Amino acid sequence: MxxxxxxxxxxxxxxxxxxxxxxxxxxxxxxxxxxxxxxxxxxxxxxxxxxxxxxxxxxxxxxxxxxxxxxxxxxxxxxxxxxxxxxxxxxxxxxxxxLGRFAEELLPVIDNLERAIQAADPENEIVKPILEGVEMTHKSFVDTIAKFGLKEINPEGEAFNPEFHQAMSIQESPDHESNTVMFVMQKGYELNGRVIRPAMVMVAK
Missing domain, CATH: 1.20.5 (Single alpha-helices involved in coiled-coils or other helix-helix interfaces)
Known part of the structure; x- marks a missing residue:
């Protein structure tokens, strides 16, 4: 090679x-x-x-x-x-x-006007004009305070309700059912649903 x-x-x-x-x-x-x-x-x-x-x-x-x-x-x-x-x-x-306190102070005025109306003799011509004036004053007074929610409690003939009524006495009565208000001694009042004075009543036994 x-x-x-x-x-x-x-x-x-x-x-x-x-x-x-x-x-x-x-x-x-x-x-x-x-x-x-x-x-x-x-x-x-x-x-x-x-x-x-x-x-x-x-x-x-x-x-x-x-x-x-x-x-x-x-x-x-x-x-x-x-x-x-x-x-x-x-x-x-x-x-x-x-108006609760104010309304409470007005209640005696209403009571006195009502007592004056009840005590007056409507048949006496001398007293009649005075009585009409007192009645008009009472109506005007009650209507005015009613506008602010004051309402009277006058439960004669109704069932006794301790929330609205104060029993001053209890008596037997054949003409009334038991626990019924026989007589209202003094009207009560409520202001917008709240009792500011209960009605003083006589209750049937």
Whole structure:
């Protein structure tokens, strides 16, 4: 074999050796790249999981805060509504019963006018004009106070009611059922549904 052929063969062997080394290097490089990529992805995934957990915790905290604020708003609205209702009731009560003390002072005046009417002789021509004047005064007086909610309690013939009547005496009576008001000694009065003076009565036994 000539020197020239030997040289060609040597070159071919060297070429094959170089190609084989390059192939091995590529394979080794590929495995190393895979391992490196896998190891480099793990910290990145951990960071994402941690951020997601933080966001979820922040979301839960925000939702709890919103719920607390909604509950506080509802409680505040309920308190305002209750306060408004109580205020309206107090104003209504004050308006209804503001005249209570004044009305109590007027009751003796009504009693005296009624006594004067009962004591007068309607057949006496001298007394008759005076009696008519007293009756007109009494009617005008009663009508005026009735506009402000004052109402008389005159329960003769009705069943005795301790909420509106005060029993001054109890007597047997064949003409009345038991526990019936036989006679009213003094009329009672109520102001807008509240008794300011019970009627003084005689009750059948």
């Amino acid at each position: 000539s020197n020239e052929e030997n040289k060609v063969k040597e070159e071919e062997l060297q070429q094959e050796t170089v190609e084989q080394e390059e192939t091995e290097a590529e394979v080794v490089g590929s495995d190393a790249d895979v391992e490196w990529n896998e190891s480099s992805d793990e910290p990145e995934q951990d960071d994402q999981d941690a951020k997601i957990a933080q966001l979820e915790a922040a979301l839960l905290a925000s939702e709890a805060k919103v719920k607390d604020q909604q509950d506080a708003v509802l409680r505040s609205k309920a308190e305002v509504e209750n306060m408004r209702r109580r205020t309206e009731q107090e104003i209504d009560k004050a308006r209804k019963y503001a």
